[in-house]
Amino acid sequence: MRKDISHFQVDGTTNGATNGHVDSGDSxxxxxxxxxxxxxxxxxxxxxxHHLRKLGYSCKIYEAGKDLGGIWHWNCYPGARVDTSVPxxxxxxxxxxxxWTWSERYPAFPExxxxxxxxxxxxxxxxxxxxxxxxxxxxxxxxxxxxKVTTEDGKTARCTYFILATGFAAKRHFPDWKGLDSFEGEIxxxxxxxxxGVNVKGKRVAVIxxxxxGVQIAQECGPEAKExxxxxxTPNLSLPxxxxxxxxxxxQIAKDHYPQLYKDRLTTFAGFSYxxxxxxxxxxxxxxxxxxxxxxxxxGGFEYWLATYKDMLFDMKANREAYNxxxxxxRARINDPKQRDIxxxxxxPHAFGTKRPSLEQNYYDQFNKENFNVxxxxxxxxxxxxxxxxxxxDGTLHEVDVIALATGFDxxxxxxxxxxxxxxxxxxxxxxxxxxTFSYLGMTxxxxxxxxxxxxxxxxxxxxxxxxCVEVQGDWIVDAIKKLKADGIKTFNPSQDAEQEWRRKxxxxxxxxxxxxxxxxxxxxxxxxxxxEQLNYAGGIPLYDKECRDTLPNWKGFVxxxx
Numbered sequence: 407m408r409k410d411i412s413h414f415q416v417d418g419t420t421n422g423a424t425n426g427h428v429d430s431g432d433s434x435x436x437x438x439x440x441x442x443x444x445x446x447x448x449x450x451x452x453x454x455x456h457h458l459r460k461l462g463y464s465c466k467i468y469e470a471g472k473d474l475g476g477i478w479h480w481n482c483y484p485g486a487r488v489d490t491s492v493p494x495x496x497x498x499x500x501x502x503x504x505x506w507t508w509s510e511r512y513p514a515f516p517e518x519x520x521x522x523x524x525x526x527x528x529x530x531x532x533x534x535x536x537x538x539x540x541x542x543x544x545x546x547x548x549x550x551x552x553x554k555v556t557t558e559d560g561k562t563a564r565c566t567y568f569i570l571a572t573g574f575a576a577k578r579h580f581p582d583w584k585g586l587d588s589f590e591g592e593i594x595x596x597x598x599x600x601x602x603g604v605n606v607k608g609k610r611v612a613v614i615x616x617x618x619x620g621v622q623i624a625q626e627c628g629p630e631a632k633e634x635x636x637x638x639x640t641p642n643l644s645l646p647x648x649x650x651x652x653x654x655x656x657x658q659i660a661k662d663h664y665p666q667l668y669k670d671r672l673t674t675f676a677g678f679s680y681x682x683x684x685x686x687x688x689x690x691x692x693x694x695x696x697x698x699x700x701x702x703x704x705x706g707g708f709e710y711w712l713a714t715y716k717d718m719l720f721d722m723k724a725n726r727e728a729y730n731x732x733x734x735x736x737r738a739r740i741n742d743p744k745q746r747d748i749x750x751x752x753x754x755p756h757a758f759g760t761k762r763p764s765l766e767q768n769y770y771d772q773f774n775k776e777n778f779n780v781x782x783x784x785x786x787x788x789x790x791x792x793x794x795x796x797x798x799x800d801g802t803l804h805e806v807d808v809i810a811l812a813t814g815f816d817x818x819x820x821x822x823x824x825x826x827x828x829x830x831x832x833x834x835x836x837x838x839x840x841x842x843t844f845s846y847l848g849m850t851x852x853x854x855x856x857x858x859x860x861x862x863x864x865x866x867x868x869x870x871x872x873x874x875c876v877e878v879q880g881d882w883i884v885d886a887i888k889k890l891k892a893d894g895i896k897t898f899n900p901s902q903d904a905e906q907e908w909r910r911k912x913x914x915x916x917x918x919x920x921x922x923x924x925x926x927x928x929x930x931x932x933x934x935x936x937x938x939e940q941l942n943y944a945g946g947i948p949l950y951d952k953e954c955r956d957t958l959p960n961w962k963g964f965v966x967x968x969x
Contacts, residue, residue: 433466433536438563440464442887443555445825447535448476450571450860450876452522453497456529457884467531467571468539468557474526476573478518483599483810485622487514489765490871491707492652493660494679496521497873498668502528507657511650512707512765536561543826544568546855551896553856556826567887570859572821581614581813584790591794593809596623606631606808612796614788615812616642618764623810628772635804636780637788637796638748641755643732647765648706675946677866677874680713687715687724699731711759719759719919729758739770748782749773760924762868822862829853842939846900846908846963847954849879855899858883864912866950868942878947882954889958897967904963911953916940 432438442458444451447469458465471479488495492508506524509517526532543556546568553568580586580595592604596619611631613624616638628634667679674681690698702710710732717724733750740746749770772778786798795805827835830853838844838853845851848865849858860879861867867875890898916922921944943950957963 433534434539434561435563436561438466438561438565440466440563440565442466442567442569443468443553443563443565444569444571445469445541446476446571446573447471447474447531447537448478448571448573449497449873450573450880451476451569452525452529452531453499453876453880454569454571454860454883455531455534456499457880458887459534461884461888463887465534466563467535468541468555468563469535469537470540472537473519473522474531474535475519475522478515478522480597481515481599482601482603483594483596483619483623484603485514485626486596486619487512487622488518489618489647489708490678493657493664493667494671494677494871495873497525498664498877499529500665503664504661507654508652510652512647541825543828545828546830546857548830548855551856566856568854568857569883570822570825570857571861572825572859573861580811581788583788585793586791588793589791589809591807591809593811595811595813596620604808608632609807610805611635611808611810612637612804612806613810613812614796616640617812618642618762620810620812621764621766621769623812624778625767625769625772627810628775628778631777631808633777634772634779635806636778637783638780639784639787640761641749641751642764643729643755643758643761644736644764644766644769645708645710645732646703646706647767648704649767671871671874672878672951673948675948676708676712676869677871677878677947678708678712680709682712682714682716682718684716686717687721687727689715695727696731699728703731703735707765708763711763719757719921722757722920725757725759725920726754729754732758736770739774741774745773745780748780756924757920760919760921822859827854830855842909843941844905844909846904847882847957848908848912848943848950849883849954850900850964852900852902852905855897858886863941864908864943866943866945866947869944870947874947878951879954882951882958885958893961893966894968895961895966896969898961898964899966900964907963912940912943915944916942919944 441463442465444454444465444467447467451467452474455465455467473479489512491511492513493503496503502525506521513521539561540558541555542558544553546553552564552566555563555565555568594600594604606627607630609631610633611627612635613620613627614637616636620636621642621644624634624636671677671679687695699710702714714728715724718728719725733752736750737746740749773780781798781804783798786800786802788796789799790797792803795803796809797803823836823839829835829838833853843863845864848863848867849860851857860883861872861876865875865879921940
């Protein structure tokens with residue numbers, strides 16, 4: 407069966423999920439006029455909609471998909487689940503969490519979709535969402551002081567405030583391998599996986615890419631496939647998830663502490679329930695260090711990455727100690743020497759933790775099965791795709807029936823650059839950001855008055871727990887809009903100097919760490935031709951929140967125009 411992927415390459419093509427909505431009501435008006443228009447109905451868009459409606463603002467969300475949930479609407483590939491444990495990975499809104507419980511520590515996508523159904527039931531979100539609505543153009547009109555926003559299906563909206571909540575992984579990345587569209591089997595990008603699933607039983611499966619998506623697909627499909635081959639460019643330095651079932655009773659008891667838990671998560675570097683310890687790697691003896699590493703390892707999740715010694719991401723010798731322990735634990739699980747050296751080499755492929763680790767349940771154990779293999783495509787890259795399989799540079803043909811493209815996203819900037827944003831001078835954002843990313847606070851852009859974005863470029867985004875980042879930024883945006891009204895300000899616009907200073911700060915914070923030495927999507931290095939730069943604020947959530955809060959009293963860095 408030939409599966410043409412050309413129709414998958416248009417961002418926003420549906421994966422088949424439905425919510426049964428009817429295109430009716432003012433959300434779908436051909437000429438919408440509101441106080442606030444948001445783009446994206448995931449964690450960020452819903453959080454802002456809820457809080458701005460409470461203040462009396464008329465708000466609508468344009469959502470390209472068919473339902474709420476953002477990434478959890480689009481992601482339905484085998485094994486898709488969150489890598490942050492609950493209840494850290496959820497809203498701090500009491501009316502949402504008080505009647506909700508989870509079935510396991512790291513929920514999979516079906517349960518996350520049910521969570522958003524619950525959010526809708528409690529907050530009545532969908533009445534103010536236009537689904538199947540893709541923004542294709544937006545520019546601020548300086549005469550009316552309103553945004554004019556156009557959509558793929560011919561709608562035009564006007565709004566005072568325009569907020570982009572599209573998330574950091576809004577634009578899929580497809581490799582440009584020769585012959586990709588000639589493949590006669592099934593081929594799917596992870597974010598366009600068919601809602602009804604893909605039958606891999608008795609089939610030869612190729613998983614291309616070893617980010618968290620590739621690891622999850624391989625884990626899930628391996629037991630059913632006749633043969634599964636992972637095509638790996640860079641080893642994923644995966645950590646043990648330590649998944650477990652949760653009872654309703656234990657969660658209900660814990661809810662007495664939720665208000666404090668949600669306050670405390672905003673005091674940590676990455677918005678989790680744990681943080682780096684206040685000592686360096688070599689402050690401990692080798693025996694103490696081994697015991698400490700083992701404790702973090704046994705706890706599972708990201709503790710080995712984000713609750714470790716405070717110098718791990720700053721000092722190469724300290725980092726090597728973390729890598730050596732990881733390699734020792736991981737290599738012990740892989741029987742075949744050749745596969746062991748590909749998956750967990752003795753020499754680190756990059757500084758540990760400078761690429762986001764995946765959380766695995768039995769990924770490495772799968773390679774001990776005869777039907778599970780790994781191919782190193784860094785030393786022998788993919789040359790082309792044939793109708794019956796994948797050809798490497800040395801001419802080797804791997805015949806396969808199913809190809810899973812876990813090739814990631816044009817992260818952090820791709821989504822905003824693909825919706826036709828144009829500044830007040832008529833320059834598209836794609837041009838402004840062609841040679842590098844410029845924002846102020848990772849939430850505003852010069853030339854785009856009264857526009858905000860969140861969970862995107864130059865914020866704590868990829869270095870944080872999503873809901874924590876969203877709520878810190880969302881609260882600032884809400885408070886900024888409240889203050890704009892209180893101060894009688896019609897428009898506000900960050901200055902170019904403020905943008906330059908913010909970019910300098912983001913770069914300076916990053917340069918103190920080991921991150922710049924690694925080619926990763928954190929640095930934009932996963933997309934050919936994309937500028938290599940730090941795309942995340944590496945100072946941690948508490949410092950970031952302070953930096954943002956300090957701008958509000960006197961609108962530091964902004965040019966404002968009063969009525």
